[in-house]
Amino acid sequence: MATATLSPDLWRLRSYRLRKRRERRPDDPTSVLLWAERHRRIDSQPFTLARFEPLRALYEDQHPHIIVIKPAQRGVSEWAINYTTFALDRGADIWTDGAKDGLNVGYVFPTREALGDFSKERISGLMQESTHLAGLFSGDDDFNAITFKQVGRSYLYLRGGWSESALLSFAADVLVLDEFDRMDAKAVALARRRMNASVVRRELDISTPTIPGRGIHAQYLQSDRQVYEQDCVQCGAWVSFDFFRDVRVDGRLYDDWRRWPAELIRASDVTLHCPSCLTAWDDAERCKPGRWRADAPEVKGLRGYWIPWWPFPVCALTLLAVTAVSQDPSEIEELYRSDLGLPYESGGSRITREMLANLSHELDGGLLPEMAWRNTTMGVDVGSRFHYRVSSLGTDGHRYVRAMGSVASWDDVDALMTTYRVRLCVVDSMPEMHGAAGFVARHKGKAMTANYPTSNALKGVMYTPAEPSKALTDGRVQINRTMAMDAVSAAVATAAERWPAAIHNDLEVIEHMTAPVRVTTLDATGQLRADWVHTKPDHLFHCHVYDLVAQRLIPADAASAASPPSRDSYHADRRRVL
Numbered sequence: 001m002a003t004a005t006l007s008p009d010l011w012r013l014r015s016y017r018l019r020k021r022r023e024r025r026p027d028d029p030t031s032v033l034l035w036a037e038r039h040r041r042i043d044s045q046p047f048t049l050a051r052f053e054p055l056r057a058l059y060e061d062q063h064p065h066i067i068v069i070k071p072a073q074r075g076v077s078e079w080a081i082n083y084t085t086f087a088l089d090r091g092a093d094i095w096t097d098g099a100k101d102g103l104n105v106g107y108v109f110p111t112r113e114a115l116g117d118f119s120k121e122r123i124s125g126l127m128q129e130s131t132h133l134a135g136l137f138s139g140d141d142d143f144n145a146i147t148f149k150q151v152g153r154s155y156l157y158l159r160g161g162w163s164e165s166a167l168l169s170f171a172a173d174v175l176v177l178d179e180f181d182r183m184d185a186k187a188v189a190l191a192r193r194r195m196n197a198s199v200v201r202r203e204l205d206i207s208t209p210t211i212p213g214r215g216i217h218a219q220y221l222q223s224d225r226q227v228y229e230q231d232c233v234q235c236g237a238w239v240s241f242d243f244f245r246d247v248r249v250d251g252r253l254y255d256d257w258r259r260w261p262a263e264l265i266r267a268s269d270v271t272l273h274c275p276s277c278l279t280a281w282d283d284a285e286r287c288k289p290g291r292w293r294a295d296a297p298e299v300k301g302l303r304g305y306w307i308p309w310w311p312f313p314v315c316a317l318t319l320l321a322v323t324a325v326s327q328d329p330s331e332i333e334e335l336y337r338s339d340l341g342l343p344y345e346s347g348g349s350r351i352t353r354e355m356l357a358n359l360s361h362e363l364d365g366g367l368l369p370e371m372a373w374r375n376t377t378m379g380v381d382v383g384s385r386f387h388y389r390v391s392s393l394g395t396d397g398h399r400y401v402r403a404m405g406s407v408a409s410w411d412d413v414d415a416l417m418t419t420y421r422v423r424l425c426v427v428d429s430m431p432e433m434h435g436a437a438g439f440v441a442r443h444k445g446k447a448m449t450a451n452y453p454t455s456n457a458l459k460g461v462m463y464t465p466a467e468p469s470k471a472l473t474d475g476r477v478q479i480n481r482t483m484a485m486d487a488v489s490a491a492v493a494t495a496a497e498r499w500p501a502a503i504h505n506d507l508e509v510i511e512h513m514t515a516p517v518r519v520t521t522l523d524a525t526g527q528l529r530a531d532w533v534h535t536k537p538d539h540l541f542h543c544h545v546y547d548l549v550a551q552r553l554i555p556a557d558a559a560s561a562a563s564p565p566s567r568d569s570y571h572a573d574r575r576r577v578l
Helices: 008-023 032-039 053-058 076-096 112-129 131-137 185-193 215-222 262-266 317-324 328-341 353-360 408-421 433-442 468-474 481-493 508-515 539-553 567-574
Strands: 065-069 104-109 148-151 152-158 175-179 202-205 226-229 247-249 269-274 291-294 302-307 373-382 386-394 400-407 424-428 448-452 476-479 517-523 527-532
Touching: 008 408, 008 567, 032 053, 032 076, 032 131, 053 076, 053 400, 076 104, 076 112, 076 148, 076 152, 076 175, 076 202, 104 112, 104 539, 112 131, 112 152, 112 291, 131 148, 131 215, 131 400, 175 185, 202 215, 215 302, 226 302, 247 317, 262 317, 269 317, 302 448, 317 328, 353 481, 353 508, 373 400, 373 408, 373 539, 386 408, 386 539, 400 408, 400 539, 408 433, 424 433, 448 468, 448 539, 468 539, 476 539, 481 517, 481 527, 508 539
Parallel strands: 065 202, 065 302, 104 152, 104 175, 175 202, 373 424, 424 448, 448 476
Antiparallel strands: 148 152, 226 291, 247 269, 373 386, 386 400, 517 527
C-alpha cells in the first residue's frame, strides 16, 4: 500500500532501475580488464596486455585505494583511463549493486595543458574506438564542456590540481590523481574531500616519483608495498632487478663501465643478469609473466604498486646504459625518475662528503699509523660482487677503518679473513644463502649471517640476539635496519672512527656512503616512522652496518687480544684493496 503514495517521478526512477537490472546480461564485464578487452581499440586493434603483462594485477585489483609509482610509457596512464571509463560505465552496477544509477568521477591533472589534452584528444579518441564508447560519450556539445562531461548515467569532472578553486564545485565517488607529485598538496587534500559523502570512495594516485620520501614515494612507503618478481629458469629463484647491480656491459659490472664513453657502450653487448645465479636473461625471459609480492602484507588500507622498468618490450637496455654514463645532470635525473621509476635526490638527512673528509683529520698525512690491532671486525654485503669493510681497535683505544672495497668471490672473502686476522665477520645472508652459510661454517665462531627483518619485527632493539655467545651459536643475527643505519650516520657525523684519506676520498666510497637518505613518513596507523631510502648503490654503507654490529658482538674473551699486523695486512692497509 505504501508504494501507491510514490510520486510519478519516483515511480519512473524505480521503474528505470528495475529495467536496468533486468537488462544486465550475465556476460557484462565485471572488471576493468574484461571491460577494456571488450570495448577498447588501440591502433584499431582489440585491447590487450600482451606488451604490458605486469599491469594485469592492477587491472584486476578491486582495492578501493591504489597508488602506483611508475616509469614513463609503461601503460599506467592507459590503465587509469580504462579504470575511469569503466567506473563511468559499469561502476554503479558493480560497486553499488545498482543502488545508484551512475557515479561521479573526478579526474585531476597537474596542469591546464594536461587537462585540455586529455579532454580534447583522449576523450575524442575513445569515441572513435567502438560503438559502445561512442554511445557513452555522445551528448549535447554545449553540455559536455572541457571540464565536465556526461557519460551515460554518470558524470566526469576534469579538474586541475594546481589550485584549490577548481576543486570546490563537485562531489565524487571515484577520484583519479594523475601525476600526483606535481600537484599542490592543499589541492590534493581538498580533492579527497570531494568523496566525503560517497558510499563508493575509490581513489587512484599515480605518478613518476620525484624525491625520496615525498609525494608518491611516501604514499608507497605507507602501503603494502607490492614488488614485481620473476622466476629464474636457471636457478629457480624469484628475483627483482636493480639496474645498477644487474645490468652488465660486455659482461662488466656498473662499477667498471660507468665511466665508459657512450659510443663504446653503444657498440657493446648490454645484458640483464639474475642477481642470484648471475645468468644472463634474453628479451623473452625479461618480458615473461611474473608475480607481485607484498613487502608489508600487514597493511590492508592502501595498495601500493612500484611498476618495474625492465619487463616491457619498450625497455631498451643499451639506451638506458648510455644515459647512465651521461655527464648531463638532467639526463641522470630523468634516468632515475622517468626511465627507472626511482626517486632521485632529496632534502632529507644524509652523510655528506664533508663529513667523510673529517674522518682523517687526526691522522698524520691521512695515513693509518703503524700499531698492533685488536678486535678486528668485518662487514660484507653480498651481491654481484662482495663489498667489504674492515676495522680494528688500535692500541690508543680508537677504532680505525683499515680497508673498504669489493672482491669477486667467497674465496676472496676467505682471504680477507686471513689477511686481516678478522675476529668476527657479519655477512649479508641474501641473496646467496647457501654461499653465506658455507662461509659461516668455514669460519665457525668467527662469522655469522645477517638479515633485515620487517620494520615491525624489532622495535627499540638494534639487533638480536644481543648476547655474543648466543649469536655465535646461532650463526646469524637480525638487524633493525633503521636503528643500525642511524648509528652509522651518527658515527660518521661525530667522527667516532678514524679513516685513512685514501678511503674516504675514494669515489666509490663517497657514492655509496652518501646514497642513503633518511626520511620521515606516516605509517598505516598515522604514526611518524623514520626510514632510509637509497638513490644510488649503497653496498659499502651496509658493510658499515654489518661491521658495526660485529664490533658490538665480538666475544668478551677476545677484548684484550691484540696482535701485531701481519705482513700482508700491513701492506693492505697502506693501499686500499679493491
